Amino acid sequence: MASIAKGVRGRPRSEAVERSIVEGVLKMIEDGVPLTDLSIERIARTAGVGKATIYRRWSGKEELFVDVMRSLDDPPPELAGESMRGDLTTLLDHVRRRGVNLRSSALLHNVFAQAKSLPKLWDAYQQIVIEPQRRVMLDVLRRGVENGELRADVDLLLANDLIVGPMLARTVLRSDAPLDDDLAERIVDTVLAGLRPPLRPTG
Missing domain, CATH: 1.10.10.60 (Homeodomain-like)
Known part of the structure; x- marks a missing residue:
């Protein structure tokens, strides 16, 4: 290490x-x-x-x-790059699996619960865990705008929060909430339903 x-x-x-x-x-x-x-x-x-x-x-x-957090943190998963939806689902499922893992889940709850009393640790958690994943997800969303999978007027920072927020709510705030295998896919599909460009009329 x-x-x-x-x-x-x-x-x-x-x-x-x-x-x-x-x-x-x-x-x-x-x-x-x-x-x-x-x-x-x-x-x-x-x-x-x-x-x-x-x-x-x-x-x-x-x-x-900080080193304890680093020992548990996996790098962002490798993305297929075939579609924005697929890559967002892969990234979000990475968050879900961290919530399922007993150790990383316990550490996550501990860090969130004591963020105010240990501000340096909270800052380190942001840099080590949150920011790398956030950058990757924003890159995927930008690519979605470029290839027409996402509306050009979408606030990408807000879109990121809309996608990640429900998973964080279940992994951090609601310890009793189920983390089903298809949860990431359902969250992504629900959010994208309101963010995709309208279908063009045919004929």
Whole structure:
């Protein structure tokens, strides 16, 4: 795992040690421990290392949490590029699968719940997880305008929110809501029904 922290010069880094620390944090998050309750002492005790071992790799727990988020984040999925609808469905299903995954879902709920108390972590989550996916989706929507799949007057930022919003509502705000396999497809089709150009009369 590539940590963002600076190690002590000349000291060999142990991937196994870093992984045990990250795994310890993830296990506690899965068990429902709030991020604000995860002290360096508690993390060190869970990982079976000394506090100095953690501080050699991360300046504090917020920097450590950034690497924890990075360890769970998958890059945006590869897109077929055959249609705007198909690519939007692929991207949105990536969000759905993150909600289904126990670890990433627990971390997502923790980050959202404590965004105000850990602003640096929230900013990092935006940069690491949200922004890369947002850029890709906006590119797909722009391509949809260019090839006539989407109306030219559509506000693309708003369209992005209309597509992603319902999935975030189910993965973050409504933990009891079902995340069916075809949910991404149904959301995309519902939104696009109001954003596509009107059909031209034939004849």
